Amino acid sequence: MKTIPKIKTLRTELDTLRARGKSIGFVPTMGALHEGHLSLIRRCRKENDITVISIFVNPTQFGPGEDYKSYPRPQEKDLSLAREEDVDIVFVPTVKEMYPQPHRTSIDIKEITGQLCGKTRPGHFEGVATVVAKLFNIVSPQTAYFGQKDYQQTLVVRQLVKDLNLPLKIAVCPIIREKDGLAMSSRNKHLSPKHRREAAVLYQSLKSAKQKILTGERNVKKIIDFIRSTIKNKSSGEIDYVSCVNAADLKPLRKIEGKVLIAVAVGFGKARLIDNILVQTK
Amino acid sequence: MKTIPKIKTLRTELDTLRARGKSIGFVPTMGALHEGHLSLIRRCRKENDITVISIFVNPTQFGPGEDYKSYPRPQEKDLSLAREEDVDIVFVPTVKEMYPQPHRTSIDIKEITGQLCGKTRPGHFEGVATVVAKLFNIVSPQTAYFGQKDYQQTLVVRQLVKDLNLPLKIAVCPIIREKDGLAMSSRNKHLSPKHRREAAVLYQSLKSAKQKILTGERNVKKIIDFIRSTIKNKSSGEIDYVSCVNAADLKPLRKIEGKVLIAVAVGFGKARLIDNILVQTK
DSSP: OEEEOOHHHHHHHHHHHHHTTOOEEEEEEOSOOOHHHHHHHHHHHHHOSEEEEEEOOOGGGSOTTSSTTTSOOOHHHHHHHHHHTTOSEEEOOOHHHHSOSSOOEEEEEOSSSSSTHHHHSTTHHHHHHHHHHHHHHHHOOSEEEEEGGGHHHHHHHHHHHHHTTOSOEEEEEOOOBOTTSOBOOGGGGGOOHHHHHHTTHHHHHHHHHHHHHHTTOOOHHHHHHHHHHHHHHHOOOEEEEEEEEETTTOOBOSSOOSEEEEEEEEEETTEEEEEEEEEEOO | OEEEOOHHHHHHHHHHHHHTTOOEEEEEEOSOOOHHHHHHHHHHHHHOSEEEEEEOOOGGGSOTTSSTTTSOOOHHHHHHHHHHTTOSEEEOOOHHHHSOSSOOEEEEEOSSSSSTHHHHSTTHHHHHHHHHHHHHHHHOOSEEEEEGGGHHHHHHHHHHHHHTTOSOEEEEEOOOBOTTSOBOOGGGGGOOHHHHHHTTHHHHHHHHHHHHHHTTOOOHHHHHHHHHHHHHHHOOOEEEEEEEEETTTOOBOSSOOSEEEEEEEEEETTEEEEEEEEEEOO
16 A cells, blocks of 8 residues: 655556556545445445545635544554555645645535535535545546535535536445444544434434335424424434435425435534435435 | 537547547637637647647626627638648537536636736636636646736636646747737727727837836836826727736736736727736846
């Protein structure tokens, strides 16, 4: 496994591999790798000759007061996990390598970034879209892999690729969960034992809401109220949002129909957790 | 020469050429080709195996009330000029091909787009940056060629390429002028005979201003006033701006030093003409 901090070195390496006809798959990460990331890496390995992952905690997608500084960076452990998964190349740029000054360009995706996480985190998806475009242009993979846990992010990335005619495919992989249903997240390690126990309520409430829809509930407000009261009753979490929207464009629903996304964001102490579930109605 | 309207067809064609080891050069245009464009095409031909040009009047870089509808589109003549220059591929997408709906992505370049043409034409450079990124991702050239007449645009495109790590080189070619010094432009054909005669004053005033700097003038206001009064005295043009700025970042200068850009935009009837000159001081 090669660990490469420089863009130029990485490109030379990848150009050589491409010239030898190797297909390249890419898993962009912010490190603090967990089973969710590993599932992306495994799928990438299965579908490509060469697996590249990036580990880069991207400052531009954190807002003021967010957890950029405290975001976990267990680099040694990450590299050893990557090695165990037979990753071929780990790209570990510095902030200066990714954003040499003056850096003046940013990518804005309209309509699908103003709600859910985009509402609470203004500028977040602009930071995501910009760094993802940069990484795609640096790695030039055939396919890039993302987790469905960041559902809105997957929509943003798909839109970016389509609108900027980026020559690659996006693969979205299922959410990987702990035994009690909590979605794997690098931020889970910030949870106190009490919050960790309580946090299971997110997925429990989503699953029950899905069940209600599948057995006929079509009232959006009832679904949202049900999830809100479940979370409030079973945890001390602070709800950021509970949303039930069109899964394709995140637009509000008058009634539940088509493909529906139910998404939640809840704060537990310093950790802000997100989760979601898709429901296909007929 | 192949004329290709579809992105997919173009990509397949270019992939085949690339696989055969051909280098690809690219000249993006809005058509209405003149000697300025032809000089870019000739340089591209000299430096690459394959020359691709695009002809696309990009709606997103025109503001409301600008000349998107009346912009000249002499397609047959353009294709015949391209054929004479031995262009290999002309990409002629429709608006729908370039902007399938919903199109939600735009690229913003800060700091160097708020002045000069960016001030008069809000949103213009966002449209330029976005369509150029799209075209670069569609064509994937080794080098793309731009004219220095659109000086601010060349800065924007260079910044875009650097910041988004686009894997190509930008080549900027000199302004091509009519005998009387008027910079070639597709918009010149909108000039009345009287305005056409008067329009030569743009370059005359720029050249004289450069001479003043080279012989010692260091006062920015004096240079600007000189150009303004020259244009006013010798033409009926309506001055949009006369600017004398740092050529690297378009920032205002307190005094003339370093590499300086003098740029003008003047309206003659319906035609808004731009021109510029670079001055290197010691």
